[in-house]
Amino acid sequence: MDAFAQTILPYILLYKYWALFIVTFLSSLAIPIPAGTLLVASSAFASQGYFNIIIVLVVVIVANIIGDNICFWISRLYGRRIFERFSFTRKVLDSKNFRLIEAKIKQRPGFVIFISRFEAIATLSVNIVCGLSGVSYQRYMVFEAIGAVGDALLYGMVGYIFGDSWEAVNNLIGNFSIIVFVVLIGCVILFWKRIMKNLSTEHLLENTK
């Protein structure tokens, strides 16, 4: 278990569901806290009888939803103003690629929102883009909630099933997911031009105007 998780874990034991809520909430704001590890640990503690697994899952889901909604609404209400203040972010906002991605997400946000719930940086990025691009809040909320439930269930069930072996399983998942993530990034870089070409249609550009 990494040192940071080991620093936070005792507070989960001391302050229980409140600590879990705060940690998960901060993690959903993309503060680098290993919320996945802590959820696996909390679920393991639940399997050992220290927590109630239902309450653990509900707390994590609610914290994630609240955090994601805050990101979304800050992006929706103030995002453009903030991004346009800095030249680098203004360039990103005005770039053709960003407009294409924005248009694509606005057209079909469901899958992107759902799948991004499983990775912290992707969650933040998609929340910001959804807020900027004007994705309907109802659609965002539906897929965001489904993704939050899926994410909580995935990590929660791993910890609950394996109980006091959770550290070993968590290490395995961590090792594997880093490499899968690197390979995915590699594929995106390799096929970036093709992805942009597929996105680049007159129909999508018309929708952004």
Added chain:
Amino acid sequence: MDIRTALKKHWTVIAIIGLIFVLFFEAQYFIHSVEHFYSQGELRPMYRHRETEIVPQASPSAKATIATVKNVTVTPTLNASSIQLWMTFDYINVVCKLPTNYLKDILGANDPRYPNVRLDTYATRSGIDPQVLLRTVQQYVASYQNTH
């Protein structure tokens, strides 16, 4: 065609082959890790243990009676050797199936926060070497688990 031109022309294919190799070796490492943890007994689904849980607050004699009737063995979910300094007394009591004041009485702990205090924090406040406290707690817990 020289090597540089060939590399420029076919870099996508080379990169994809490289990624496949990375995935292949990572899968090998993952499988090896799973086998290693399984052989060490560190990958044990808890459902095998959970079906043996009974009411933790029952007295030792009541537990023994119920266990005899149900032909079930009471099994704590945490071994004494797995106890670590970052754990709290409350957590140790629950998962090792100890009476609430067992460690408090046996250690003579008069920390007002007991059992919601970490072992290392208690050691610091009491002026005890943390490793000595850890070994002591592990011994007492093991002793209790062997006799109950």
